[in-house]
Amino acid sequence: MKTKIFSLIAAFSFTLSVTAAPPAEEGKSIFAARCAACHNVNKVLVGPALAGVDTRHSIEWIVNFVHSSQTVIKSGDTAAVALFNKFNHVQMPNHPDLSEGQIKNVVEYIKTEAKAGGEKAPFAKPYSARPNYAPLSSANYGFFLSYFALVGLLICVLLFAVQLKQYERRVAGEE
Ligand code: HEC
CATH class of the missing domain: 1.20.5 (Single alpha-helices involved in coiled-coils or other helix-helix interfaces)
Known part of the structure; x- marks a missing residue:
């Protein structure tokens, strides 16, 4: 009985790890290629530190912002306008070719990276x-x-x- 439960748990965690690994991995390569010039997960660079971004905005907001930040800012979205002002009116380039799924993967990567540490992560000291x-x-x-x-x-x-x-x-x- 015990071994059965154990192998069940083992099989379950194995499937979990197999299904959970790729999204963050894909997100990582997208982030490195297209976002890392301006963003770090835990540090402010040209753009804000992205740790906890999924708690500040809905995923739709993030997708729209990454597709075309200026569209969101010009629509009068208060959070977007405040960010744009805070970051000295630096325009984030549009990434209309990234699918919603790819952007979600980037958010997944940001989440794992934020958990991994970094002094400025809001949850570094839970x-x-x-x-x-x-x-x-x-x-x-x-x-x-x-x-x-x-x-x-x-x-x-x-x-x-x-x-x-x-x-x-x-x-x-x-x-
Ligand atoms: C040329 C620099 C630059 C690049 C490249 C860039 N960003 Fe940005 N990003 C910014 C700036 C600057 C802001 C602050 C808002 C503004 O000024 O428009 C921002 C804001 C954001 C925000 C809102 C953050 C918050 O704290 O609310 C998200 C999400 C974001 N970027 C995601 C991305 C993603 C994902 C990529 C890569 C696909 C990316 N950015 C690439 C400069 C950049």
């Missing part, structure tokens, strides 16, 4: 959002400080209770 999930570090000392304060308080209360009991005994003994 524990800053959930400090109590992380080992002791400068990012969560507040949590540990309050934890130790609580333990300290508990010890004080216990010591006080013991003292009180002894005092009560002494008083009772004197009577």
Whole structure:
């Protein structure tokens, strides 16, 4: 039974890895050839760092922007106009020949690359959002400080209770 489950899991993860590898791979080569001159996943170059881009915009937005950024900007899209202003009106070249699937693969590549690290990735330090999930570090000392304060308080209360009991005994003994 155990071996059956094990081989099932093994087969499943194998299919996963086989089906999951190509998109990011294809995305990587597209990114290297057509985007890397201006973009890095984790660093601002000519264009913005693309880590987390899939959380800032919908995939349709990204596809439209990559096809023709000026069309999106001229349509008055507030996010696009703000970006264009922030990046000193540098026009991103159009890539109308990239299919929606190819652009999705680039986004997949960006996701894997962002996970791999880089100081500026917004999720490079996931524990800053959930400090109590992380080992002791400068990012969560507040949590540990309050934890130790609580333990300290508990010890004080216990010591006080013991003292009180002894005092009560002494008083009772004197009577
Ligand atoms: C010539 C430089 C250049 C190239 C090449 C380029 N970009 Fe850009 N990209 C920019 C600039 C500059 C911006 C900021 C918006 C603007 O100024 O239009 C931008 C913005 C973006 C945004 C919005 C980012 C955000 O943080 O919201 C996405 C997504 C994007 N680019 C994807 C791509 C992809 C995918 C490619 C390759 C197929 C690519 N870019 C190629 C310069 C470039």
